[in-house]
Amino acid sequence: MTFSPPALPSVDLAARLSGRARRMTASAIREILKVTQQPDVISFAGGLPAPELFPIEEVRRAADAALTKYGPAALQYSTTEGHLPLREWIAARAGITPAHVQIVTGSQQGLDLLGKILIDEGDVVLVEAPTYLGALQSFLPYGPRYVELPTDEHGIDTDALEAVLRAHPAKLLYAIPNFQNPTGRTLSLERRRRLLELTAQYGVLVVEDDPYGKLRFRGEELPSLYQLALELTGDPDRSHVIYSSSFSKTLVPGLRDAWVQAARPIIEKLVQAKQGADLHTPTLNQMIVAELVHDVLPRQIETVKKAYGERAQDMIARLREAFPPEVQFTTPEGGMFLWVTLPEGTDTTALLTRAVERKVAFVPGSPFYALGGGQNTMRLSYSSATPEQIRRGIHALGETIREALEATR
Template identity: 85%
Template sequence: MTVSAPSVGDRAAVDFASLLSTRASRMNASAIREILKITQQPDVISFAGGLPAPELFPLEDVRRAADTVLTKYGPSALQYSTTEGHLPLREWIANRAGITPGHVQIVTGSQQGLDLLGKILINEGDVVLVEAPTYLGALQSFQPYGPQYVEVPTDEHGIDTDALEGVLRANQAKFLYAIPNFQNPTGRTLSLERRRRLLELTAQYGVLVLEDDPYGKLRFTGEELPNLYELGLEMVGGDPDRNHVIYSSSFSKTLVPGLRDAWVQAAKPIIEKLVQAKQGADLHTPTLNQMIIAELVEDVLPRQIKTVKQAYGVRARDMVARIREFLPAEVEHTTPEGGMFLWMTLPGEIDTQPLLAQAVERKVAFVPGSPFYALGGGHNTMRLSYSSATPTQIETGIRALGETIRAAME
């Protein structure tokens, strides 16, 4: 092939758009991100974001831990480190899960774990099963790799496992992406019976399960349930290399998000590929940050989990009470047992996208539910976050939301 070159004088502006990959054309600005821009007016009460409560951050503990690790490790705390992650942190995670550090990969936030798993698993056109609705950020991570999404219906107990069987029979799926605890966006929790059934079914059909569990430790009511990962391990006699569940969790919701420390637990063939993928993606998660987290996991983390779940429990109950007080009876809502979110379903004729503008006029904001559906739909749904709201904001905000919805219903 010979490429003809225009003369130097002819040089036109570079057409950057024509040089982008087809993969890039699958990427879009996050719908939520655009929504958050609208809602970030100073006098608007926003239930739209999903920010952990900053006033609960263990700021002084982080300060002390940073100081401690700089003394304890010296320049090593600031040097390049291994791709797999800081060994004491991986050991702590592995010990709690009954696995080895070789089954644990530290990642730069759960989001990186989702991206790298998408990268090593998804071929263009592969079927990925997702809950309807599901976490928008996961869709954003998987999307560049060109999956074909198939939705699994959900109800108040999470994934409908009867429906799942039909979906598995009708599709040769690569993996099922699930958030069993206090799901983002719905706040729902998958029942124990369904957890077992989901694992049996996926194992039978040779479909991996990607369990995303950022909120699992933040249960403020009800009984703790075993993770899919734990149940999957049980099913194969405790052998992590035969567990078909890949587990992702994070220190973002229990300690702080800004250090970007999370991890993936999986069978060695998955972890080994993940290490290679991560090496190409960012070499390793920042050394200092991993050491800070490792310094906090023994004492600060358990205390912090107690504080956070107690606070979120109060806020969730408060928001649910105000919803019952101020919202039309036709509005359905979930009652979360943990986590940061609840979900509302409005009468069918209301579209929550235009409703948002009306709500912002009344100085309250939420996230319309539609972007959480991989295949669209959910136009009459919305997500509310209570994690960083004060009692006054909850009262005033839900009252204003009630007025907005009533006006729209008329």
């Protein structure tokens, strides 16, 4: 006799998801990148650091040194706040104490945890138009109401910010002042000061996301909003700026080591939120980074800056040759991206299909807008492209754009 198990009524899984889960969306970029991942396509789409520059031997030696120095403690559970020598190093550079530093598992986790502790449903969150898609994705489940801030070549337009602040009681402003993802633009010093004043005046928190700040290959370094706030208040516990940075772009992304600097009441809440998320960032990874920050990191930053500076310059020169004059693009002073604006009415999502036929790919700009729009824009990454890929890829992209513009005439 065969055994037949009793039939189980099926549970409607989709109906059991939380409202928060229903607000989550698949990353538009991931879907787009699938099309671009054919091996013969030259992709300026991904935002990956250059893998050939990773300090593999140095990481190997640092892992060995950490295991020798700490023994089993390198593989044990550790504190939620993070590895003290690493927090001390970060704090010393920022002129604060380790109590103002929380290590996080990638700044992406920092953004999620900040969303969790700061955003209630319906809270107004001010974002640059366009902004980092991953931040929009992190905050979205917490139910923000996004309000976009207009930007130009100097970053957020602070006159427009003032009008927005008057019209909306905002909770927080999320900004990427240095070599922004996706535009490559940098917020001017004058506007940094104005942004600080305005947000303090209106009681709005600032989340300053700065993964690229150390990768400046041209021009003068500017103080972070966090630094400026600290100079003005003299007290890290009075800062309304929450600063986030990462070792992903300066060292390696795979160790997932990043940090948040903020006033103690914010850090204390972050610690509680992180306990619920993952207890702590992997112990050994933090120890490896702590071994590398003194000697390897400064050298690595120089190497990466030099390579990205050359690649950016090369791409810009090719864009000048290959693109029709009505197409505009940014000329970043650091970071990994530049931003292209085509004439109004062009649709870069449709253009991508034709570009991939010519074996070149980019990211269409519209997913970077919290409230939609930007169909005529695209992001190009130069960080991991060779000169030959830049030459051939930008030529093919120029042809694709010319063809599309001619078709609309």
